[in-house]
Amino acid sequence: MSDQPTTAVDLAWNVRNSVSKAVDVVDEYLARIDERDGEINAFNLVLTDQARERAAEIDEMISLGRDPGPLAGVPVALKDNLCTRGIPTTCSSKILADWKPPYDATVVTRLRDAGAIFVGKTNLDEFAMGSSTENSAFGPTKNPLDTSRVPGGSSGGSAAAVAANFAAVSFGSDTGGSIRQPAALCGVVGVKPTYGAVSRLGLIAFGSSLDQIGPFAHTVRDAAVALETISGHDPGDSTSIQQGPLDLSRTLDSGVEGLRVGRISDLPKGASPDVEERLEAAFDALREAGAEIVDVEMPAFNYGLTAYYLIAPAEASSNLARFDGVRFGMRTPAPDTNSMYTATRTDGFGAEVKRRIMLGTYALSAGYYDAYYGRAQKVRRLIANDFAAAYAKADVLLTPASPTVAFKLGDKASDPLAMYLCDTYTIPSNLTGDPGMSVPFGTGEHGMPVGVQILAPALKDHVMFQAAATLERHMQNHQDQNVSGS
Amino acid sequence: MSITYVNDDGYYPSNEEHPRWEHEGYEMVVGLEVHVELATRTKLFSSAPNRFGDEPNTNIDPVTLGLPGALPVLNRQAVELAMRLGIALNCTVQKSTFARKNYFYPDMPKAYQISQYDEPINIDGWLDLPDGFRVGIERGHLEEDTGKSTHVGGAGGRIHGSDYSLIDFNRAGVPLVEIVSRPDIRHPDQAKAYVTELRGILVAVGASDAKMEEGSMRVDANVSVRKPGANFNTRCEIKNVNSVRSLGRAIEYEAQRQVLLHEAGEPVVQQTRHWDENDGRTHTLRSKEDADDYRYFLEPDLVVVDPGIEWIEAVRAALPVLPSERRAGLAAITGLAAHSEAIMVVTDRGHDGFVMDVAKHGGNAEIALKHLQQLPGAAGVPAEDVAKLTTMEASGGLTATQAKQVLADMVEAGGGDAETIAAGKGFEAMGNSELESMVDAAIAAQPEAWEKFCAGESKAMGALVGAIMKASKGQADGKAVTALLNAKKS
Numbered sequence: 001m002s003d004q005p006t007t008a009v010d011l012a013w014n015v016r017n018s019v020s021k022a023v024d025v026v027d028e029y030l031a032r033i034d035e036r037d038g039e040i041n042a043f044n045l046v047l048t049d050q051a052r053e054r055a056a057e058i059d060e061m062i063s064l065g066r067d068p069g070p071l072a073g074v075p076v077a078l079k080d081n082l083c084t085r086g087i088p089t090t091c092s093s094k095i096l097a098d099w100k101p102p103y104d105a106t107v108v109t110r111l112r113d114a115g116a117i118f119v120g121k122t123n124l125d126e127f128a129m130g131s132s133t134e135n136s137a138f139g140p141t142k143n144p145l146d147t148s149r150v151p152g153g154s155s156g157g158s159a160a161a162v163a164a165n166f167a168a169v170s171f172g173s174d175t176g177g178s179i180r181q182p183a184a185l186c187g188v189v190g191v192k193p194t195y196g197a198v199s200r201l202g203l204i205a206f207g208s209s210l211d212q213i214g215p216f217a218h219t220v221r222d223a224a225v226a227l228e229t230i231s232g233h234d235p236g237d238s239t240s241i242q243q244g245p246l247d248l249s250r251t252l253d254s255g256v257e258g259l260r261v262g263r264i265s266d267l268p269k270g271a272s273p274d275v276e277e278r279l280e281a282a283f284d285a286l287r288e289a290g291a292e293i294v295d296v297e298m299p300a301f302n303y304g305l306t307a308y309y310l311i312a313p314a315e316a317s318s319n320l321a322r323f324d325g326v327r328f329g330m331r332t333p334a335p336d337t338n339s340m341y342t343a344t345r346t347d348g349f350g351a352e353v354k355r356r357i358m359l360g361t362y363a364l365s366a367g368y369y370d371a372y373y374g375r376a377q378k379v380r381r382l383i384a385n386d387f388a389a390a391y392a393k394a395d396v397l398l399t400p401a402s403p404t405v406a407f408k409l410g411d412k413a414s415d416p417l418a419m420y421l422c423d424t425y426t427i428p429s430n431l432t433g434d435p436g437m438s439v440p441f442g443t444g445e446h447g448m449p450v451g452v453q454i455l456a457p458a459l460k461d462h463v464m465f466q467a468a469a470t471l472e473r474h475m476q477n478h479q480d481q482n483v484s485g486s
Numbered sequence: 487m488s489i490t491y492v493n494d495d496g497y498y499p500s501n502e503e504h505p506r507w508e509h510e511g512y513e514m515v516v517g518l519e520v521h522v523e524l525a526t527r528t529k530l531f532s533s534a535p536n537r538f539g540d541e542p543n544t545n546i547d548p549v550t551l552g553l554p555g556a557l558p559v560l561n562r563q564a565v566e567l568a569m570r571l572g573i574a575l576n577c578t579v580q581k582s583t584f585a586r587k588n589y590f591y592p593d594m595p596k597a598y599q600i601s602q603y604d605e606p607i608n609i610d611g612w613l614d615l616p617d618g619f620r621v622g623i624e625r626g627h628l629e630e631d632t633g634k635s636t637h638v639g640g641a642g643g644r645i646h647g648s649d650y651s652l653i654d655f656n657r658a659g660v661p662l663v664e665i666v667s668r669p670d671i672r673h674p675d676q677a678k679a680y681v682t683e684l685r686g687i688l689v690a691v692g693a694s695d696a697k698m699e700e701g702s703m704r705v706d707a708n709v710s711v712r713k714p715g716a717n718f719n720t721r722c723e724i725k726n727v728n729s730v731r732s733l734g735r736a737i738e739y740e741a742q743r744q745v746l747l748h749e750a751g752e753p754v755v756q757q758t759r760h761w762d763e764n765d766g767r768t769h770t771l772r773s774k775e776d777a778d779d780y781r782y783f784l785e786p787d788l789v790v791v792d793p794g795i796e797w798i799e800a801v802r803a804a805l806p807v808l809p810s811e812r813r814a815g816l817a818a819i820t821g822l823a824a825h826s827e828a829i830m831v832v833t834d835r836g837h838d839g840f841v842m843d844v845a846k847h848g849g850n851a852e853i854a855l856k857h858l859q860q861l862p863g864a865a866g867v868p869a870e871d872v873a874k875l876t877t878m879e880a881s882g883g884l885t886a887t888q889a890k891q892v893l894a895d896m897v898e899a900g901g902g903d904a905e906t907i908a909a910g911k912g913f914e915a916m917g918n919s920e921l922e923s924m925v926d927a928a929i930a931a932q933p934e935a936w937e938k939f940c941a942g943e944s945k946a947m948g949a950l951v952g953a954i955m956k957a958s959k960g961q962a963d964g965k966a967v968t969a970l971l972n973a974k975k976s
Binding site for chain 1: 556558586595598645781782786
């Protein structure tokens with residue numbers, strides 16, 4: 001096994017051109033999982049048999065001269081909040097531990113139709129609530145680059161699966177940074193596309209107006225292909241945008257000549273010096289590549305976190321009300337219906353989920369709605385105004401993806417506020433529905449990776465990818481520029 | 487839906503001319519909330535069938551059951567039917583949104599109901615009752631129905647104290663329109679007329695079969711009482727009213743109950759009350775303090791519904807003729823009042839068109855209307871046959887009684903020539919001279935009765951007419967007999 005993992009694009013090319021067999025590719029990945037996932041715990045479930053069967057089908061198609069699709073034979077991991085027909089989908093919660101959906105999420109169908117092979121369902125913070133994947137009912141996931149550290153969250157399992165090369169591409173969901181932050185902490189590419197670019201049908205909802213599915217990948221191009229595959233209108237999701245798949249690959253190598261890259265001058269402080277340093281290096285790299293750096297002001301950016309922790313829990317309190325023990329999932333028996341609800345939800349949900357349900361219920365309650373949920377929605381509009389003003393001056397914005405590199409397991413587990421601050425830089429674009437992605441850009445403290453976040457206006461995902469590809473090329477050409485851990 | 491009014495803003499001045507219920511100097515103030523199941527092929531947010539009476543839990547899918555990951559997609563036909571209804575009720579059709587109404591109940595799959603809250607599709611309309619009384623319509627909004635619970639064991643079929651409960655989710659997600667009237671109703675008969683008229687409109691526009699007995703139309707009444715001119719008092723909401731007749735009874739009972747409380751100086755507590763058909767009373771179901779906090783917020787899984795002017799106008803243009811216009815049509819050709827019983831009954835049965843056809847074939851519309859009211863089956867007879875019959879009757883060629891018998895034969899045979907049938911029955915038109923000799927014979931036979939009749943005792947006429955009818959074997963025309971008797975008197 002070489003140091004550089006094979007990209008999904010290369011894997012698919014090899015399989016489609018009979019250079020390698022899908023069954024061999026899958027066996028190689030399954031062997032790695034078998035060898036190392038006991039330690040990492042990226043997966044809630046490894047689909048060994050299904051993956052091998054599917055790989056054999058792909059090879060069969062090739063031998064019959066049929067094209068299995070752009071992701072032919074590519075091992076893919078799915079966050080365990082994406083519904084898979086007949087395969088347990090748990091959200092890393094006791095309440096859904098044995099639940100098998102009777103249907104596939106739209107993204108799952110599209111990936112299968114593109115020839116992808118599902119190797120497993122990945123761990124997450126319960127119901128995607130958290131930033132370290134420590135809030136899982138099935139134990140935490142460890143960062144493959146340093147197993148004493150967290151992989152970030154909530155899509156920590158999916159980020160770790162790619163970082164450990166258990167899968168060439170994986171998928172997560174991002175409600176407040178749950179793809180971008182773990183991507184940064186695990187040193188992989190992670191994308192939250194424009195809200196509505198990818199169908200949410202079959203994604204178990206956390207905050208419906210914020211949730212968006214996106215890919216993790218080793219390279220920007222892999223992420224582009226993965227996102228192209230899952231995007232495009234779905235009549236089954238009313239909030240899905242009425243247009244075809246995103247076109248990202250075509251302009252991927254166009255560079256950033258003349259691109260206006262925004263620096264948020266009043267960005268909330270709190271990023272550690274190593275992260276700040278890498279962000280500066282990213283600005284330099286883009287400038288070097290022909291971009292123009294412009295200053296923008298976004299006074300409301302700082303309020304994103306507060307607004308988010310009212311809106312997301314409010315929606316979650318409603319979305320998670322259906323887990324009542326009546327129709328599916330866990331049920332704790334009790335003498336009457338109301339006590340059954342209480343007993344089931346008390347036993348089934350973990351502490352963080354309960355905390356957010358209570359927060360959200362309170363924020364929506366009669367007499368408090370205007371002060372909390374109502375005001376948060378107003379702040380949301382202010383942030384959108386800020387972004388609109390910023391995007392009048394800049395084509396993309398650059399920020400840290402995470403304030404720090406990966407922290408130690410247990411460091412923030414008992415301090416929810418410290419944990420919430422992990423998402424300071426990622427949350428605003430969930431509130432506005434704009435795309436954002438994290439690209440690995442060298443390392444910081446302890447030799448751990450740093451991710452730079454690129455933000456772009458809605459449906460300008462391809463511009464964001466152009467900047468990301470430029471940063472990636474810069475890193476390939478300047479491996480020596482990494483900040484060494486102290 | 488719950489809207490609180492404090493005064494008569496928006497009350498139509500012309501309503502002042504109509505009768506009001508009154509008790510101990512109080513009047514009633516009533517607003518109605520009517521839930522109607524729309525006659526769509528599929529559910530409001532999924533492709534599961536919308537069908538009544540199927541095996542429990544067969545018309546379901548992930549959306550209906552609120553399974554994790556399922557998402558709602560709005561049914562276009564439901565929007566169109568809601569618009570039809572709104573336009574028929576003179577509402578403004580506007581851009582609308584859906585909200586989540588959050589509460590836990592086993593037959594509520596997602597633990598929230600998707601319902602239109604602060605931006606309903608239909609607002610600000612009215613419904614004219616047949617007698618001209620106008621009831622304001624506050625709103626007519628779309629929402630999804632719940633499943634149906636059956637509580638087994640325990641008392642009274644309530645969830646509390648039952649042994650176990652069965653849930654049928656076939657009804658969950660069925661599209662409803664909730665039509666909320668303004669509190670304009672002042673008499674139990676107006677409430678009944680409102681529901682009857684609304685039902686007629688719903689059926690006419692094809693929005694619903696509107697059957698109260700099957701639950702596809704459910705009526706809740708908000709009732710309060712006050713001294714005329716005063717601000718509105720605390721109201722109670724009455725549920726479980728399963729027929730138009732019960733609605734009148736329930737409202738009247740509730741208003742009287744509240745008058746007694748006011749007179750005794752006791753407060754009327756805002757609460758939901760359950761109408762008990764058997765004892766004819768309303769009983770406390772829950773008070774306002776027990777009410778859930780529904781934590782409404784905009785449904786993030788759906789987008790704004792903006793039908794656009796073109797669609798709205800297309801729906802308006804395609805709207806069928808409404809019952810009120812049909813009644814007006816009958817009134818014009820019969821000379822009867824539009825809200826006369828005959829016109830109401832015949833229109834409600836959908837036979838107004840037949841009466842119009844009879845008139846077009848030269849028949850007598852008023853006579854045809856009377857026959858249709860008494861014999862609905864006549865609508866199955868060719869209109870020209872009925873037209874001929876009414877012409878014969880109008881000209882005195884047949885008495886009303888004879889005509890009825892001829893028509894009954896036509897219904898049985900699916901038509902026929904009135905003259906031939908009448909002749910076959912021996913219904914030769916009775917000549918005036920023949921009738922007159924019968925009248926003379928009757929007067930001669932009962933001189934005492936004749937004297938009394940001439941002295942102005944109209945009762946005495948009965949004996950004379952009876953004798954004539956007997957002599958003619960029921961074939962004499964009652965009107966002609968009376969006319970002859972009166973003519974001979976003077």
